[in-house]
Amino acid sequence: MTIQIPEMSLVAMVGITSSGKSTLARQLFKPTEIISSDYCRAIVSDDENDQSASKDAFDLLHYIARKRLQRGKLTVVDATNIQKSARKTLIDIAKEQHVLPIAIVLNIPRKKCENRHQERTDRNFGLHVLRHQYRALKRSISQLKREGFRYVYVVDSEEEAQLLQIERTKLYNDRKEWTGPFDIIGDVHGCFEELKILLEKLGYHIKQTDQYFGYEVTPPTGRTAIFVGDLVDRGPASDKVLRLVMSMTVNGSGISVCGNHDAKLLKKLQGKNVNLKHGLAETWQQLEKETPAFKEELKQFLSGLISHYVLDRGRLVVAHAGLREEMQGRASGAVRSFCMYGETTGEVDEFGLPVRYDWAREYRGKALMVYGHTPVVQAEFYNNTIDVDTGCVFGGSLTAMRYPERSLVRVPAKATYAEPGRPIEESTRTDEADEGLLHLEDILGRRTLFTRFGKNVVIQEENSIAALEVMSRFAINPKWLIYLPPTMSPTEVSEENEYLEYPKEAFDYYESMGQTHVVCQEKHMGSRVMVIVGKSQEAVEQRFDVKEGGIGVVYTRSGRAFFDDKSMEQALLKEVQKALTATGFWESFETDWVLLDCELMPWSAKAQSLLREQYAAVGSAATLALSEVEAVLAQARERGIQAEKDLQISQRKQLVKQYQNIYGAYCWPVEKLEDYKLAPFHILATEGKVHTDQSHEWHMEHLHAICRACPPNGMKASHILKATDYRVVDVTDEKSRAEATKWWLELTQANGEGMVVKPQQFLAKNEDYLVQPAIKVRGREYLRIIYGPEYTLAENMQRLRKRKTSKKRRMALSEFVLGLEALERFAQKEAFRRVHECVFGILAMGSEPVDPAL
């Protein structure tokens, strides 16, 4: 015999001692799916038979069962389960976890069990125990269904047990393999005309026919309509809506979940005593003319509507009134009730309607939750949920959300067909006390962040701990922080004698990673900054949900404000805004704002105290010391006394001068706006778009145009924006490599920091693996700032050649995907905490100890 076991279930083995429960369980299920009470008893007491340990053993058993069920894992409880109270606990756990309780009963003749018991040496109790158990079992069998077990399978003999097999079945709501695309339509409530227009707008062809239930609907290729329920009541043509949706269901162009009104209509059709309020009377009247045969079909249709669907690999859930994450893809009375009515506490408001608890406020689900039920003025994404009931029947509109596009299509109501029981208010959520507030539980602890780039990132707890204070006390308003840049690895150590870093190794790396072309960009020495600038203050403040009175913000790689002086920041942003406006950027990118990844110079602007207290101080100490040393050694040499080995003092003096020269190259006084230079190198994001699908050449070309922009009124081009020099290199071509190397040598000999080598595509892959987004090749002189004035001495070079870049590269990739994930989430208007968790993760990774000189 084969019995069906739904994946989401709690299976209770029921049977007396020695009836073969454990053997059968092992025969049917995976070892890890079975929790045995004997085993738990042994775990807590070292003795399977220690009855005094039973309470603790069952606590443990229940604990494990809960943990497994929370994770959606089939769980089998191997205990006698012949006492009603023991079973009740299991049923309660199943309900609480919204899984189906199932009983497999071993109703083996007592004699058999007794014989087996006597053969066993591991049980120390007498046969009278079995007799008691047997009596209890007999009493139980007929009760099981009534107690709440969804399925009860009784096995009457050993032979039957040996032949028993299971088939694991999915729940009806599990449609994860169905990836769409979908058009999810809000509460229709009998608004047939509007529904027709909406479907046509969405590209569905509707033809009246004799087939199906009167309509033949052809969807745009591959698309399916999903109705969030409440097809009927209040509106002018519930009958027609039903016919249309039933037709669509039959020909596969649409499906619906069950709304509370649909469920109530079904009750009425089943002849139950139902109050004809809230628009059911109209529906009933409209259905009057229908034939009994149709009504029978309708009954079938309505009773076939299920509470919710989990779609697209678990990324999309549709339910009439929404559903908490922990209830999604599960089955219980509570799930069905939640799906139809939402979360209520029994409290009623001044209109006598149940007070609805705003479960979406705490929604943290990974799946986009699309629902209706509560009419709102406008459908809005909120915490990865969206209510698409825009109250068409109350004179609002009928809304569809296209998935995966996440775009909204609306059709206004032709009339106000009914008055709402309570007024439809503008979204009150913006007034909520904790609107926009972030929750600690969303960032602290060891966390795994899932990204859409085939790479998930684990943030270690100690790193989050370190980042909390920075984010809380030093970062700017996190609403601005939609991105932080990844760290960047240098090249492997050069084979060239005189150089620690050299272009060859960067080219080799990308070539080995299957890239034929790379983009080499001049690397500026300043401060890495992110620049967000809006077309107008209103536009940018609205999009970023901030009220700080500015057209944007300039922040550093650790999320701090670059400028202490707000007015200087705004003046700089104004320059950027002017250039963008002059090049028609806002129109061509169809955006009100942009996020640019830039280098802001000079270095001394932000690093003033660092320069004086560290760099210049070291230089001055060296100057003071080395001259004296040189003199004293010379004096000794005159006496004929000297070291065996040259102490290289004059050479070291020269190196200190070179060191002073190189840091000096990145310093100039900044008193006014024109003293700053801003070099943008990525157009990271604009409204609805993350431009990482564009090549680096594209970024460079667009930015060059912006940097050279002349404002229309004949004013000079901005002196502040600086175009970044770059070239495309074919790494498979020696000549191309040689030219780029020559360019790099010239750059670095002229005190340039060096260059950054990037793959041609922003997001480059070698087969399935992501390639480093950038590799820096720093100049020989520049590296004195990093490794100290004297690093080029042979002895030092030898030591430094042992550096390792693998950890740095791992971090760079993780931070890179997190950054892009944050941008994608922001672009798709996901809940802000979902953006923040990525950005916080990048900040947290920054506290991981890595050699800072890399």
Place this chain on the structure above:
Amino acid sequence: MLLTIRTTHVPATDLGFLLGKHPDRFQTKSLAFGKAHVFYPEANEKACTAAMLLEINNIKLQKNKRQQFSASFKLADYVNDRAYAASSFLSNALAKVLGSALNGNCKERPDLVNQSIPLEVKLTAVPARGGLELIHRLFEPLGYEIEAQTTVLDSAFPAWGDSPYYNLCLRKTATLQSVLTHLYVLIPALDNKKHYYVSQAEIEKLLAKGEAWLKDHPEKNLITKRYLRYRNNYVRRALNQLLEEEEPSPKASASEDQLEQPLKLHDLRHETVITTLKELGVQSVIDLGCGSGKLLRHLIKEGQFTKIHGMDVSHQAIEVALDRLYLRDAGPLKKERIKLFHGSLTYCDQRTKGFDAAVLVEVIEHLDESRLDTLQQIVFGYAEPDHVIITTPNREYNVLFEGLPFGKFRHSDHRFEWTRTEMENWATAVAKQYDYHVKFEPIGPIDEQHGAPSQMAVFKKKK
């Protein structure tokens, strides 16, 4: 990195005996951090100069302690002054290379040891944290004639001013040993850094080298503190032993900000807050921004408070508080009553809910004013305790603090300081928005014109 010692004692070459290093040889010794070379640029009857040159290799040092990257400036390990400056490396080299002279031993000419001879000591790149003035304060009481010379930080940037390093020339007629012990102790004290972990053994070293002179040095407190890297218990023990006192000296405070000290404002604040909480009949209280637990320590003593929790954004502060309040090994009752956790006032946190009162003592001024919006939503809108007590400095009072330049805040981390009106405006608006009553109280002695040094707002939730 360079120390030269010159004498005009006749015969000057006796210096070679005293140092135990032959004047005609160039000697090199390998040390953990690099090399020490000893040689004589001049050696004749009339004048003899010994030089000790240290070769310190930062990059080599790095290899030895790869993981210890300091948080504030991460490249400091590679780009630093250790290769050039006179530092604790010099003291270490004195002990390792010129140990016998430092300890007053001289096998061949023991008679020379106690002989005072004219000495001229030159040191290059002495980092004087405290400036030239401190150099004088440290060496003058010991009878040195001082010559100091510095240079500009960077000749390309004259606006950056002078270097904090000095080439020093110290002259004194004294025994060589006494001069070396002075250098041994005072160079690291001037530098105010140590290249190694300061353990108890450092107390012994300090006492041994400072035995003859430190006791009478007017700057003995500063020298001891810096030498022992501000480890208060070490400093206390060293000073006690040095002065042979029974009673421990008053707590050596390492606090930089002693402006408010005479008023003991800190204690006063805590006293006021606790009195207020008691009057309000509060039982459960959460200290938001508890730091290392100064207020909690007082709260714990009061039996009225049955649930005392503390939160701080600094994980380190929480760790310190757990020690100071002896919570790690406390019994279950105490652990139930007092709980500390790492959290933030800009994130919602379940653990902040359900308290009769929340207190924020000198906390809000450590957040940017623009983030207060979030803070008030969290405290009043989300955690919503029945009572909220907030204290913050009264900026008007600042003019009465001597040594606080006009327009400066009391603490470098203060993002703002409010006048009484500013505080009252903010608190009144918050109370209105979140349905609280609010009243204000001064903390500390009241100046007629400027009010009290600190101010307190007490919020009570409307029923």
